[in-house]
Amino acid sequence: MPAFITLDRISKAFGQLKVVDELDLQIEKGEFVSLLGPSGSGKTTILMMLAGFIEPTSGEIRLENKRIDHLPAHRRNMGVVFQNYALFPHMTVAENVAFPLMMRGVSKAEAAERVSRAIDMVKLGHIKDRKPAQLSGGQQQRVALTRALVFEPSVVLMDEPLGALDKQLREHMQFELRELHRRLELTIVFVTHDQGEALTMSDRIAVFNAGRIEQLASPEAIYDRPNTRFVAEFIGETNLFTGKVEACEGRNARIKLESGPIVQASIPTDFTAGNAALVSVRPERVRLAEQAGADNSIQVKVLDTVYQGDHLRVRLAGSGIDLVAKLERKARPWPVGAEAFATFEPDECTVIRP
Numbered sequence: 001m002p003a004f005i006t007l008d009r010i011s012k013a014f015g016q017l018k019v020v021d022e023l024d025l026q027i028e029k030g031e032f033v034s035l036l037g038p039s040g041s042g043k044t045t046i047l048m049m050l051a052g053f054i055e056p057t058s059g060e061i062r063l064e065n066k067r068i069d070h071l072p073a074h075r076r077n078m079g080v081v082f083q084n085y086a087l088f089p090h091m092t093v094a095e096n097v098a099f100p101l102m103m104r105g106v107s108k109a110e111a112a113e114r115v116s117r118a119i120d121m122v123k124l125g126h127i128k129d130r131k132p133a134q135l136s137g138g139q140q141q142r143v144a145l146t147r148a149l150v151f152e153p154s155v156v157l158m159d160e161p162l163g164a165l166d167k168q169l170r171e172h173m174q175f176e177l178r179e180l181h182r183r184l185e186l187t188i189v190f191v192t193h194d195q196g197e198a199l200t201m202s203d204r205i206a207v208f209n210a211g212r213i214e215q216l217a218s219p220e221a222i223y224d225r226p227n228t229r230f231v232a233e234f235i236g237e238t239n240l241f242t243g244k245v246e247a248c249e250g251r252n253a254r255i256k257l258e259s260g261p262i263v264q265a266s267i268p269t270d271f272t273a274g275n276a277a278l279v280s281v282r283p284e285r286v287r288l289a290e291q292a293g294a295d296n297s298i299q300v301k302v303l304d305t306v307y308q309g310d311h312l313r314v315r316l317a318g319s320g321i322d323l324v325a326k327l328e329r330k331a332r333p334w335p336v337g338a339e340a341f342a343t344f345e346p347d348e349c350t351v352i353r354p
Contacts, residue, residue, distance in 0.1 A: 007046070034206070063154060241278065253351065
């Protein structure tokens with residue numbers, strides 16, 4: 001059965017600059033998919049091609065197995081929420097929300113009913129007669145979202161809609177959006193450069209780099225089992241060790257690090273003995289002990305310990321490598337200069353190709 005949204009070998013070039021390079025992406029109905037990547041990676045260009053604001057250089061876009069890349073934006077039945085909200089300053093909240101219905105020829109009576117229902121859904125009824133300048137950033141964001149939902153679109157496209165909000169409000173709105181997605185069973189394509197935002201909200205994350213998708217997977221898989229060095233370093237913080245696979249047994253391998261230590265790790269099925277490898281270990285997976293553990297133990301010296309509220313960030317060095325551990329804030333304090341063993345389990349580290 002075809003996916004709800006299909007991007008088939010989509011490319012976009014501006015002159016000699018190729019921004020998106022033969023990209024494939026399938027999104028199922030009701031999914032919340034985040035397009036995550038640094039500036040210039042192609043994620044916003046993909047969103048604008050989906051919306052109909054930019055025409056692909058090549059490839060096809062299909063919605064419910066019907067080709068739409070030739071259709072103008074207003075015929076695609078997609079709601080769009082921008083980072084700057086794009087509200088009309090001379091219109092009230094209710095008038096802003098009603099605007100897409102008016103443009104579609106919906107009768108005034110039906111529009112009034114749908115606007116009232118939509119505004120109540122996001123709890124803005126008490127400010128429906130105010131204008132954008134009289135609203136907070138969070139209220140403006142809700143109005144922009146309500147305007148995108150009021151005509152009951154097939155898909156909602158969001159281009160960094162929380163980027164202008166402060167940290168506390170941003171986190172609150174993340175959970176509000178996620179709840180709205182679940183309650184209304186929306187299909188959402190969400191562009192962001194914020195890794196935490198993507199991990200919090202998404203069913204799946206497409207990590208973009210240089211016009212291509214490096215990895216498309218669940219937040220858990222993206223974080224715990226990155227496919228590439230770029231994904232491992234872009235999503236959160238990680239320790240990377242260079243080495244070579246000495247032996248494989250099923251999904252487990254023994255890897256000799258360039259700096260000398262041997263570690264056990266889980267590997268993808270296409271790795272064999274002799275392959276060069278990078279071992280990725282998240283700082284929160286690293287523990288400190290006075291004695292070597294049964295599997296992975298690297299002798300280290302404590303360089304620095306920083307209290308960061310919910311954890312201790314400990315910088316370590318030893319055996320020719322530097323690494324970071326994130327320990328529980330109530331963990332035993334390790335003074336600068338202390339000798340210890342950095343330990344981590346084989347299934348808590350991932351092997352990727354250099």
